[in-house]
Amino acid sequence: MTKRGGQSHHHVQAWKKSPFRKRKQLLKVLQQYIIEHQDEICREASRDSGKPMVDAAFGEVMVTCEKIAWLLREGERYLKPERRSPGVMMFYKSARVEYHPLGVVGAIVPWNYPFHNVFNPLTAAIFAGNALVIKVSEHASWSSRYYGRIISAALSAVGAPQDLVQIVTGYSEAGSALVTGGVDKVIFVGSTGVGKAVMRAAALSLTPVVLELGGKDAFIVCEDADLSQAVPTALRGAFQSCGQNCAGAERFIVHRKVYDRFVSSAVEVAKQLRQGHALGGRPVDCGAMCMPGLAEKVGQLVEDAVHGGAKVLVGGELLTDEAGGQFYAPTVLVGVRPSMRIWKEEVFGPVMVIVECGSDDEAVSMANDCPFGLGSAVFSRSPAHARSIGTRLEAGMTSINDFATTYMCQSLPFGGVKDSGFDRFAGIEGLRGMCTPKAVCEDRFPWLMRTDIPPLLQYPVGDSAFPFVCGLISMFYGLSLRENFRGLCSVISCFIGSKKVSR
Numbered sequence: 001m002t003k004r005g006g007q008s009h010h011h012v013q014a015w016k017k018s019p020f021r022k023r024k025q026l027l028k029v030l031q032q033y034i035i036e037h038q039d040e041i042c043r044e045a046s047r048d049s050g051k052p053m054v055d056a057a058f059g060e061v062m063v064t065c066e067k068i069a070w071l072l073r074e075g076e077r078y079l080k081p082e083r084r085s086p087g088v089m090m091f092y093k094s095a096r097v098e099y100h101p102l103g104v105v106g107a108i109v110p111w112n113y114p115f116h117n118v119f120n121p122l123t124a125a126i127f128a129g130n131a132l133v134i135k136v137s138e139h140a141s142w143s144s145r146y147y148g149r150i151i152s153a154a155l156s157a158v159g160a161p162q163d164l165v166q167i168v169t170g171y172s173e174a175g176s177a178l179v180t181g182g183v184d185k186v187i188f189v190g191s192t193g194v195g196k197a198v199m200r201a202a203a204l205s206l207t208p209v210v211l212e213l214g215g216k217d218a219f220i221v222c223e224d225a226d227l228s229q230a231v232p233t234a235l236r237g238a239f240q241s242c243g244q245n246c247a248g249a250e251r252f253i254v255h256r257k258v259y260d261r262f263v264s265s266a267v268e269v270a271k272q273l274r275q276g277h278a279l280g281g282r283p284v285d286c287g288a289m290c291m292p293g294l295a296e297k298v299g300q301l302v303e304d305a306v307h308g309g310a311k312v313l314v315g316g317e318l319l320t321d322e323a324g325g326q327f328y329a330p331t332v333l334v335g336v337r338p339s340m341r342i343w344k345e346e347v348f349g350p351v352m353v354i355v356e357c358g359s360d361d362e363a364v365s366m367a368n369d370c371p372f373g374l375g376s377a378v379f380s381r382s383p384a385h386a387r388s389i390g391t392r393l394e395a396g397m398t399s400i401n402d403f404a405t406t407y408m409c410q411s412l413p414f415g416g417v418k419d420s421g422f423d424r425f426a427g428i429e430g431l432r433g434m435c436t437p438k439a440v441c442e443d444r445f446p447w448l449m450r451t452d453i454p455p456l457l458q459y460p461v462g463d464s465a466f467p468f469v470c471g472l473i474s475m476f477y478g479l480s481l482r483e484n485f486r487g488l489c490s491v492i493s494c495f496i497g498s499k500k501v502s503r
């Protein structure tokens with residue numbers, strides 16, 4: 001049996017042809033298990049990534065359940081053949097797009113959401129009829145053993161091939177091997193630098209890639225924003241999972257009329273945040289950071305800013321414990337200027353950078369002065385005002401009076417612009433991205449009208465072939481009736497002329 005990506009060819013082909021009924025059954029088995037074992041799933045994710053249980057429930061489980069619910073509700077509709085208009089000259093044709101499974105999809109994912117990062121590519125790829133190889137991060141491979149067992153059990157419960165989903169662990173070499181290993185598409189979720197290396201490697205075999213890379217979301221607070229709504233959302237956007245979110249709010253751009261109130265409210269809450277072991281027995285608001293290197297980098301970015309004149313209002317220190325826990329304290333930083341590293345580099349940590357702006361134009365230009373463009377948020381009591389700002393932001397996603405809610409609306413695509421990557425996972429676009437869109441065209445009423453090459457265009461072509469085609473172009477595409485009529489006359493005269501010659 002030939003193997004690609006570790007799966008047997010026969011199994012890949014069989015799943016491609018599987019009915020939607022069976023794919024839905026698989027998702028339902030997964031959903032049932034997830035809902036019944038939320039506690040265990042969150043515990044494993046917390047243990048592997050350091051995030052508090054509530055953050056795991058929020059960011060890992062809830063969004064995965066929404067994803068599955070959306071696929072169950074609407075997935076089939078968007079993978080069914082879709083009728084398209086046949087256009088002007090092909091008016092007698094029926095045109096459609098068919099969505100065929102790609103075959104084997106390779107997903108390379110980071111460590112920040114150990115559960116979600118596995119189930120995110122899994123649900124769409126499998127539902128679209130593909131096999132999947134997921135390369136999990138070397139920093140979150142422990143929990144992937146448990147998540148892998150959930151998937152195996154679900155596959156066997158519905159009688160799907162056991163090797164349909166493979167989870168592999170390893171360092172960068174394992175990721176590289178997946179890119180060059182003959183998969184039909186690579187979904188890469190990770191840092192911008194590695195994303196570029198993945199794209200270079202994929203170019204050698206023309207393997208298509210989706211790149212979901214870093215982010216540094218702008219969070220704009222207008223002078224007419226409701227701070228009782230904006231501040232709690234801002235704090236969650238900054239400190240959820242210790243800021244280790246791709247779509248994490250990192251730059252808070254606040255209008256000067258509400259700046260002081262925004263800062264003092266944010267500081268008041270940030271000071272009260274409890275940090276500690278996620279599973280230490282006491283509830284915590286912020287846990288540990290997953291990687292020592294990253295915790296140090298966060299410290300360096302803050303230090304660089306302070307060195308340049310920025311001011312730490314809360315936090316700003318890295319605390320470690322005897323067990324090796326890396327606790328970067330929830331931090332509020334003001335006085336940041338564009339020349340500082342923290343203005344442009346992704347922090348990926350619990351640092352709330354708050355800057356002041358004086359107008360909408362200034363807010364937009366500050367927000368767009370960034371190499372990344374993943375998510376964004378705008379707060380104003382006037383949704384029209386917020387929308388007028390949101391539409392000018394260079395970002396793949398914008399939430400109005402909320403943060404990152406686009407990802408809870410699973411019909412929407414997820415992805416960014418600029419250094420945040422391209423193409424989309426999730427949503428209709430992401431689901432269809434798991435397929436080859438095949439264009440199909442056929443006669444609508446074959447008994448009435450079909451395409452026969454007219455004699456004067458058949459080889460060897462006659463003298464009237466060229467004027468005939470020009471006549472057709474004018475007849476169908478001329479912008480005035482006069483032009484269309486002239487084209488028609490030319491077509492008729494070419495016909496008559498060619499008949500005479502052939503006689």
Ligand SMILES: NC(=O)c1ccc[n+]([C@@H]2O[C@H](COP(=O)([O-])OP(=O)(O)OC[C@H]3O[C@@H](n4cnc5c(N)ncnc54)[C@H](O)[C@@H]3O)[C@@H](O)[C@H]2O)c1
Nearest residue numbers: 109110111136137172175176190191194212213214215246
């Ligand atoms: N846009 C998104 O959807 C999204 C989601 C989560 C995280 N992220 C980003 O991920 C980054 C943090 O995660 P990370 O530190 O694990 O990222 P990373 O780029 O270091 O690693 C991501 C994955 O790529 C693998 N890898 C490393 N070198 C490789 C190579 N040469 N070829 C193939 N694979 C290779 C790693 O082993 C890991 O599994 C942040 O920049 C964050 O913004 C983006």
